[in-house]
Amino acid sequence: MILPSSLYGFSRRGFLGSALALGACQPAAQSQTPVAALPPLKSIAPFPVGTAVQAGHLNDPALARLIVAQASQLTPEWEMKMEYIVRDDGTFRFEAPDAIAAFARTHGLGLFGHTLVWYAQTSPAFERLDEGRVSFAQAYRNYIHAVVGRYRGQAVGWDVVNEAVAEDGEGWRDSLWSQRLGAFDHMVLAFQNAREADPNARLFLNDYNLELLPKKRSTFLRLVERLLAAGAPLDGVGTQTHVAADQTPGEMARTVAELAQFGLLVHVSEFDVSISRAQGLIPNRADLERRQAALYGEAAEAFMALPPQQRFAFSFWGLRDSESWLKREDASDTPLPFTASGEPKVAAAAWAKQIGL
Numbered sequence: 001m002i003l004p005s006s007l008y009g010f011s012r013r014g015f016l017g018s019a020l021a022l023g024a025c026q027p028a029a030q031s032q033t034p035v036a037a038l039p040p041l042k043s044i045a046p047f048p049v050g051t052a053v054q055a056g057h058l059n060d061p062a063l064a065r066l067i068v069a070q071a072s073q074l075t076p077e078w079e080m081k082m083e084y085i086v087r088d089d090g091t092f093r094f095e096a097p098d099a100i101a102a103f104a105r106t107h108g109l110g111l112f113g114h115t116l117v118w119y120a121q122t123s124p125a126f127e128r129l130d131e132g133r134v135s136f137a138q139a140y141r142n143y144i145h146a147v148v149g150r151y152r153g154q155a156v157g158w159d160v161v162n163e164a165v166a167e168d169g170e171g172w173r174d175s176l177w178s179q180r181l182g183a184f185d186h187m188v189l190a191f192q193n194a195r196e197a198d199p200n201a202r203l204f205l206n207d208y209n210l211e212l213l214p215k216k217r218s219t220f221l222r223l224v225e226r227l228l229a230a231g232a233p234l235d236g237v238g239t240q241t242h243v244a245a246d247q248t249p250g251e252m253a254r255t256v257a258e259l260a261q262f263g264l265l266v267h268v269s270e271f272d273v274s275i276s277r278a279q280g281l282i283p284n285r286a287d288l289e290r291r292q293a294a295l296y297g298e299a300a301e302a303f304m305a306l307p308p309q310q311r312f313a314f315s316f317w318g319l320r321d322s323e324s325w326l327k328r329e330d331a332s333d334t335p336l337p338f339t340a341s342g343e344p345k346v347a348a349a350a351w352a353k354q355i356g357l
């Protein structure tokens with residue numbers, strides 16, 4: 001199968017190009033008390049356990065070993081996003097996502113694609129498209145076909161539309177995509193294009209703060225309903241679940257349960273529990289870490305309460321604290337299940353306990 005190599009269809013540059021070094025900076029990690037040995041998370045979970053990765057992580061032998069031991073599925077943290085794939089001239093590059101896909105194949109891990117359409121990411125190549133040269137809808141289709149088609153047969157699923165709902169729950173976000181293709185239609189089109197490009201990949205609508213903002217959650221649920229009513233090939237819903245340690249207990253569990261109401265697959269897609277984002281009401285770090293562990297337990301319990309056939313995967317947004325994206329916001333944050341040296345934390349043990357260890 002020949003896939004488009006640029007927004008405009010085909011170009012001589014093909015897939016060549018060099019990777020940008022845009023990985024997360026890695027300040028010195030603050031470590032938390034590890035627990036005594038824990039069996040690998042994937043060995044105790046009756047569903048896929050995912051983690052976000054960057055291609056560069058795979059060159060760190062200790063981290064690569066931890067990933068292979070603990071996780072059964074990989075989500076590229078940013079290198080399958082438009083910011084990486086589409087060059088300013090409209091051609092595509094795939095070095096980093098190809099490296100992640102190759103690692104997944106070598107180690108028998110699943111690959112989850114993230115993300116095709118995101119209000120936060122556009123490209124100058126899309127922005128300057130005029131209808132005279134190639135229709136916007138054609139370029140949109142070329143992009144989705146090139147990316148999804150490249151990993152056809154390997155990717156188990158895709159976040160097709162990411163973060164579509166406005167933060168205040170008043171409708172959907174405005175974006176280049178909504179402006180050029182329609183607020184609702186661009187989403188339906190994206191799902192249709194993705195389905196055409198890989199009929200076997202499971203297709204997701206993914207969003208965040210659903211546990212924090214009930215109005216946003218309800219708008220998200222209405223959007224799912226509307227997409228299904230319009231015949232969009234939507235197979236699952238993703239709740240990122242980037243929460244803070246002061247998250248009100250119970251809301252995460254309620255969210256996961258409500259998302260299951262359509263009978264679709266449910267993906268806890270980007271789980272982490274920030275210590276630093278907790279508002280100053282709980283000033284003691286030890287208390288925050290206890291709350292963090294309780295939230296890890298709550299998330300695992302909520303996921304286990306789903307009918308088994310709806311448990312798509314539970315994905316952490318990284319394994320070791322040292323790689324967390326939240327380090328860029330506050331270098332002292334420790335939101336992930338493993339310490340910087342790869343030891344399981346109390347939070348990991350709380351998660352494992354609810355899975356049935």
Ligand code: XIL
Pocket residue numbers: 024077078162208240270325
């Ligand atoms: C973040 C990554 O962790 C960063 O490395 C990247 O630079 C920006 O995006 N919601 C999402 C993810 O859907 O794609 C975001 O990932 C985190 C929030």
